[in-house]
Amino acid sequence: MIRIKCALFLLGAPSLLSNYFKNISLAGFELSLGMRYMILSAFGFSIMAVCVKLASGQGIPVLEIVAARALVSLVLSYLDVRRKGISLLGHKKHLLVARGTVGAIALVCVYYAITHLPLAEATVLQYLHPMFTAVLALIFLKEHIHLSLIVSIICSFIGLVFIARPEIVFGLTENVLSHFAVGVALLGAFGSAVAYVLVRKLNETEDASVIIFYFPLIALPISIVLLGSDFVMPDTWTCFVLLLVGIFTQVGQIGLTKAMKTETAGKATAFSYLQVVFAVLLGWMIFGEEPNLWVTLGGGFILMGAFINAFWKR
Numbered sequence: 001m002i003r004i005k006c007a008l009f010l011l012g013a014p015s016l017l018s019n020y021f022k023n024i025s026l027a028g029f030e031l032s033l034g035m036r037y038m039i040l041s042a043f044g045f046s047i048m049a050v051c052v053k054l055a056s057g058q059g060i061p062v063l064e065i066v067a068a069r070a071l072v073s074l075v076l077s078y079l080d081v082r083r084k085g086i087s088l089l090g091h092k093k094h095l096l097v098a099r100g101t102v103g104a105i106a107l108v109c110v111y112y113a114i115t116h117l118p119l120a121e122a123t124v125l126q127y128l129h130p131m132f133t134a135v136l137a138l139i140f141l142k143e144h145i146h147l148s149l150i151v152s153i154i155c156s157f158i159g160l161v162f163i164a165r166p167e168i169v170f171g172l173t174e175n176v177l178s179h180f181a182v183g184v185a186l187l188g189a190f191g192s193a194v195a196y197v198l199v200r201k202l203n204e205t206e207d208a209s210v211i212i213f214y215f216p217l218i219a220l221p222i223s224i225v226l227l228g229s230d231f232v233m234p235d236t237w238t239c240f241v242l243l244l245v246g247i248f249t250q251v252g253q254i255g256l257t258k259a260m261k262t263e264t265a266g267k268a269t270a271f272s273y274l275q276v277v278f279a280v281l282l283g284w285m286i287f288g289e290e291p292n293l294w295v296t297l298g299g300g301f302i303l304m305g306a307f308i309n310a311f312w313k314r
Contacts, residue, residue, distance in 0.1 A: 033262055034258070034259045034261070034262035035259070037254075037255045037256075037258040037259035037262070038255060038256070038259040039255075039274055040251065040252075040254075040255035041251075041252045041253075041254075041255030041256040041259060042252075042255075042274045042275035042278060043251075043252075043274075043275070043278060044248045044249070044250075044251030044252030044253075044254075044255060045248070045249070045252035045275055046123070046275050046278035046279055046282060047244070047248040047251075047282075048069075048244075048245055048248040048249050048252060049114050049119060049122070049123060049279065049282075050119070050282050050286060051241045051242070051244045051245040051248065052065055052111055052114050052115065052245055053114055053115060053119060053287065054241045054286075055068075055234075055238055055241050055242055055245065056114075056115035058234065058235070058237070058238045058241075059232055060232055060234060060238060060242070061227065061230050061231075061232060062108060062111045062112050062115055063108065063223045063226050063227040063230070064223075064227055064230070064231060064232060065111055065242065065245060066104070066107055066108055066111055066219060066223040067219075067220060067223040067224050067227060068242040068243075068245060068246060069107075069216075069219075069242075069245045069246045069249050070104075070215075070216040070219040070220035070223060070246075071216070071220055071246065072242075072243060072245070072246020072247060072249070072250070073212075073215065073216035073246050073249055073250055073253070074213070074216035074217060074220055076246070076247075076250050077209065077212050077213035077215075077216060077217075077250070078213060080209045080212070080213075081207075081209045081210060081213050084207065084209055086207055086209070086210065087210070088210065088213060089210075090202075090205075090206050090207075090210040090211075090214070091205045091206060092202065092205055092206065095198060095201060095202055096202065096206065096210070096211065096214040097214065097218065098198060099195055099198040099199060099202060099211065099214060099215065100214040100215050100216075100217060100218030100219065101218050101222075102191050102194045102195050102198065103191070103192075103195040103215045103218070103219065104215070104218050104219035104222045104223070105191050106187075106188045106189075106190075106191025106192045106194070106195060107188075107219060108188075108223070108226075109184045109185065109187045109188030109191060110122075110126060110185070110188035110192070112181070112184050112185075112188075113125065113126070113181055113182075113184055113185035113188055116178060116181040116184075117177060117178070117181050117182070117185065118283060118287075118289045118291070118295075119279050119280075119282060119283035119287060119289055120276070120279045120280045120283045120289060120291045120295065120299070121163060121177060121291065121295055122185055122279075123275055123276050123279035124159075124163060124276055124279075124295070124298065124299040124302055124303075125160070125163065125182060125185035125186060125189060126185060126188060126189050126192065126275075127189070127275070127276055127302055127303070127306060128156050128159075128160065128186065128189040128302060129189040129190070129192045129193040129196065131149075131152055131153050131156040131193075131305060131306075132189060132190050132192075132193030132194075133193040133196050133197060134149050134152065135149070135153075135193075136193055136194060136197045137197055137200065140197055140201070141197060141200060141201065148308050151305070151308050152305040152306065152308050153305070154305070155301045155302065155304045155305030155308065156301070156302050156305040156306075158298075158301045159297075159298040159299065159300070159301030159302035159303075159304075159305065160186075160298065160302070161298070162294050162295075162297045162298030162301065163177065163182070163294065163295055163298035163299070163302075164177060164179065164182045165177070165294060196256075199211055199256070199257060203257075203261045208254070208257040208258060208261060211257055212250075212253050212254065212257055215253065276299060276302075276303060
């Protein structure tokens with residue numbers, strides 16, 4: 001039954017989003033092109049996360065899922081670059097390689113969190129990256145610090161405490177998330193922030209398709225080497241799911257890269273908070289996951305921090 005629901009939803013998602021994306025607005029407020037691309041990115045990454053969780057449920061190792069994603073993305077990215085008739089190598093190769101390496105490490109962490117935590121919780125923790133991105137953009141891109149950033153950091157930290165519920169604060173409680181998985185999720189969020197800042201810098205000299213191409217180019221060999229002999233042969237359904245991981249990753253990457261080209265690093269990444277909404281709905285619809293009160297409160301604080309960072313008047 002779950003396979004039928006997933007197949008119907010995943011096959012109908014692209015056309016559904018395409019129609020929505022053309023006319024999107026929020027409470028009468030016309031969104032900029034960069035914000036629209038960020039919403040497209042959020043949706044693509046949400047479906048990707050669902051597929052990752054489904055593949056893991058079929059016994060596929062995290063590194064194999066990363067390799068499958070990278071392989072599909074590499075082929076699609078290569079075709080896109082060749083279609084444009086531009087060089088595959090780019091100009092600032094050291095930054096491109098750095099973006100690919102950091103992105104690959106962050107990806108492994110994010111996928112580990114998705115497979116070991118409920119979908120909503122894993123996604124909420126990933127959305128600490130606007131805070132990290134804003135701080136890194138301040139240091140490396142010389143973007144100015146504002147009161148909104150300070151308030152955002154405080155809100156994000158409170159949200160993290162509510163979700164992780166460390167014993168030193170809450171004592172011994174039931175249904176506490178794995179602290180190791182939460183730590184890996186935080187590492188993934190930080191790695192994503194580093195990658196976003198690098199993308200912002202690379203957009204000054206590189207075509208978006210070249211930036212996207214370098215990610216799977218680096219991630220594929222890294223994941224294959226680390227996977228070693230743990231490869232598991234997937235069945236037909238799982239192959240389909242792994243293929244969708246790569247396809248919806250590409251949707252997310254294209255939206256992200258184009259958004260970062262037209263918005264500041266902090267604002268563009270912050271608006272992707274809608275991925276949390278998608279994750280809660282998809283987790284409930286497909287996996288029967290219902291966030292508890294602490295997760296709801298923590299997620300609220302984290303989203304509040306992201307929203308403040310994006311829209312508080314400077």
